[in-house]
Amino acid sequence: MKLKGLDETKKQYVWTCPVFDPKYKQDGLSCTEACHIQCCSGAQMGRTVRIQQTRSPQIDPEFPQHLPSFKTKYAERTAIERVNSQAKEWLSLKEGKSTS
Secondary structure, three states: OEEEEEEOOOOEEEEEOOOOOOOOOOOOOOOOHHHHHHHHOOOOOOOEEEEEHHHOOOOOOOOOOOOHHHHHHHHHHHHHHHHHHHHHHHOOOOOOOOOO
């Protein structure tokens, strides 16, 4: 299941099937017609699950870590952290190193 977002009015996280939802579709995932009818009752977007926000306190509602946008933003952060680390090394600013 892929996190689709937070329904603010009902305070529920909405999870969707990564096979049928075009926005969250993953290559290589498939579902047979029989399984789709049994599991999702043939719903066009596949199964959708709603979970109360209080049941998932580990998810940050401001920036949920399961959203694709989080993965993109986090990848940018790790790239910047590498640059910062290299700059500290180059300028001898790492803790424990003396410049004298």
